[in-house]
Amino acid sequence: MHRIRTSLPYYKELGWAVEIVTVDDRYVDIVKDPLLMESIPKNIPIHKTKALSKKWTSKLGLGSLALRSFLYYRYKVNRILTHNKFDLIYFSTTEFPICALGAYWKKKYGVPYVIDMQDPWHTEYYKDKPKNQRPKKYWFSYRLHKYLEPKAMQHVDGITSVSESYIETLKQRYIHLNNKPTRKIIFGAFDFDLEIAQKNYDNLKIGYSEKADKFNLVYIGRGGYDMRDAVKLLFEAFKKGIKENPELFKKFHFHFVGTSYASLGNGVQTIYPYTKSIGLSEYVTEHTDRIGFYETIKTLQKADGLVIIGSNQAAYTASKASTYILTQKPLLAIFNKNSSVYPFIDDCNAGHLIALGDDIKKAYNCLSKYLSQVKDKIMPITNWQAFEPYTAKSLTIEQVNLFNEIVNQKNQFILNHI
Known part of the structure; x- marks a missing residue:
């Protein structure tokens, strides 16, 4: 959702008129933030679809918003495409089953479509993992995604993705995508x-509840077992600090929100x-409940320092990384060195970096420098010129370049067959 939302102010000046189709928020059970509407230009048409009520479908074990809204999406967009001409459909959502409708609309109305891969759709990552480390309803979702992804990819006209790795995986899986336009575009x-x-x-x-006698360090975002390597490296280094430099390290408390x-x-x-298992429970609080988007920004601004942890998968990217940097707070990031986030922060000189695979001594030295910076209230000296290519406007230009390429290819195809 944020990909499109932060691009909307720029599409018109880049030559594209857009309309949005989304599920009415009455049918969505995530944390809602009405303030998000303030960021959307007032002149953009927004079409809202219905969905089956989760109150009833959950009795059948069906909670997926994509599946609950699938037929309503088809009906709504059918009506829109019947009465208006569109050059392209752009799917930017992690409710991936909806993307399977792209092939249907392309066949029925001749409209090309692009899919934005914000996360993997069908993935083998959890296949060999213990049951307690798999997502809920993994058996069903694995089989559903394995069936629907090929349906969508067979006729897709282009791919955008937050990760080059996601694109490469799809190209290996679907050879014809090697001849389609693709772009790696982070948030x-x-x-x-x-x-x-x-x-x-x-x-x-x-x-979070501030610890008045501590410096409060904040991470906002999902947890998960694929982040265990980053968590382990962070807190083994922190435990070393408690032992070797308690005057500094005991001044801090971590909040995971x-x-x-x-x-x-x-x-x-x-x-x-x-x-808790390694004896650091008094320094850590974990709040599992999600919070509103703008509450997230206030929470980041209120913190003394910020922490971002990443997955052990190189393809993983943190959607809020740019927001963390914009708050101009001391920042510590722990990521796979091949992740897109690592060079992003490094290029902009926006924070301290620990790479997965670093030894404890190296991680400890980096953590010590970061905590000292927080204690002394030293703000990062971010290179804003290097940051410019990562702004929403610059990355919307990348999207539009891909859209234009696809539309031009379609027009050329039509000319060649007249």
Whole structure:
């Protein structure tokens, strides 16, 4: 959702008129943030679809928003395409089953489509993992995605993705994609969001309880067992610091916020249990419940320092990384060195970096420098010129270049067959 939202102010000046189709928020059970509407230009048409009520479908074990809204999406977009001419359909969502409708609309109305891969759709990652490390309803979702992904990819006209690795996996899986336009485009920095958060600052809550006698370090985002390597490296280095430099290290408390996608109050902690097992429970709090988007920004701004942990998968990217940088707080990031986030932060000189695979001594030295910076209230000296290519406007230009390439190819095909 944020990919499109942060691109909307720029599409028109780049030559594209857009309309949005989305599920009415009455049928969505995630944390809602009405302030998000303030970031959307008022002149953009928004079409809202219905969905089956989760209150009833959950009795059958069906909670997926994509499946609950699938037929409503088809009906709504059919009506739109019947009465209006469109050059392209862009799917930018992690509710991937909806993307399977692209092939249907292309066949029925001749409209090309692009899929934005924000996460892997069908993945083998969890296949050999213990049951307790797999997502809920893995058996069903694995088989559903394995069936629907080929349907969508068979006729797709282009791919955008936050990770080059996701694109390469798809090209290996579907050879014809090697002849289709693709772009790696990470999530862009949208400074207007900070203006909205500032304007509404007094009405926003923060996502953690501050420790008055500590420096509060905050991470906001999902947890999960694929982040265990980053968590382990961080807290083994922190434990070393407690032993060797207690005067510094004992001044800090870590807050992990919004680590579960489960409904409020039903999340399972994946970070705190590990820190408790190694004797660091007094320095860590994990809040599994998600918080609103602008509450996220206020929470980041209120913190003394920020931490981002990454997956052990190189393809993983953190969608909020640019927002972390825009807050201009001391930042520590722990990522696979081949992740797109690692060079992003490094290029911009935006924070301290620990690479998965670093030894404890190296991680400890980096952590020590970072904590000293937080304690002394030294803000990062970010290279904003290097940051410019990562802004929402710059990355919207990348999207539009791909859209133009696809539309031009279609027009050329038509000319060649007249």
